[in-house]
Amino acid sequence: MIDAMSSLLIVSGLAFYLAGSIGLLRLPDLYSRLHALTKADNLGLGLLTAGLALHAQDLLIALKLVLIWLAVLAASAASAHLIAQHARHRETPS
């Protein structure tokens, strides 16, 4: 039961990564690429860590996995913002 649930979570996480990677390669400009990438980071990694946490031997490991997810969430949100801001400044020099 746990195996099936964890596999389902991991596979759906991977689907987000696949979509994000395709978006990164195929989308026309920087902003829409960022949009595709952050979805993969946030939801993909979230589902992946949820799937892995089900297999964790104890609560501490599961908590560490959640902590990693939260750290990546914050870092990817902030860095996507910084990249977009930088690109915007370049477009409109003020």
Added chain:
Amino acid sequence: MNTTALLVLDVLLVFSLLSLAAAALATRDASRSVILFMAFGLVLAVAWARLLAPDVALAEAAIGAGLSGALLLAAVREQPRRALSGDAKPVHERERTSIDVTLQLTVTLLCVAVAALLAWALAEAFDRGPQDTLAQAVSETLAASGVSNPVTAILLNFRAYDTLLELAVLLTAVLGILALGPARPGYQAAGPVFDSLVRWLVPVLILTAGYLLWVGAHAPGGAFQAGATLAAAAVVLRLAGHRTAGLPPGRTLHVVMAAGVGMFLVVGLSLLVLGRPFLGYPPAWAGGLILLIESAAMLAIAATLVLAFLGGRPQPAAGLSGEKRQC
């Protein structure tokens, strides 16, 4: 996991390592090349983890990919614009002189020679078999080392001389960096989003460094990984506009820089006075002494890496302009 899946993973790892390395070398745009190099470092860290060397993987991810990447990006940023685009032609397009060709040949031959030497050493190690490897010797005497992580036991106890000299090399390097003169003024103050990230990320990084230092006694971790994490916190501070990157001012900074070598020497010489060999810890005290040395080494390593990123003596803000709040 079954062996076929692992084989596929290994082949993928090797393939991505080789292609990332080739791409990093072939790219003409310097910052793109650095970013490819950082990606290479991350995949290399996964490869180390796959080789069951988590200590090296941690160090590679923190120092090889993270801090070296930040250092190289800062160097690219400082390069005069003209050299990158415009007047000066890139190396690839310049007319090749005979010196260029000779240099290229010499470097290629040297690389081939080193690779052959490494291949020979590896083949030799496989021939010897497992009976007289270092791992066996370490695991036999691990109980007396004061720690249960064999890597820490080697670095801080069995081969403490090597680590002491490594720290001395770092100290020499950092003296050279200080001799370069004042550091660049730094980056503009962070906007609200980045600032709020920095506000909680820096404390978490400092906490993680302390955790890595402590956990080094019985699991992958230790002074180098902890120092790199601490340095990462300072790099984040610097990028957010803090000119001194959280380094202590003046004399305190000099003490921190020399702390690793200093603590090693204090411990080693004290043991000599007590009638033991230099750095020959008594087993009962070994754990505590190693933690003491590692704590000092972590601070020294972090200070060294941060000063390398600054590229000179830190310049506190003069007067009102510059620094905002100290974290």
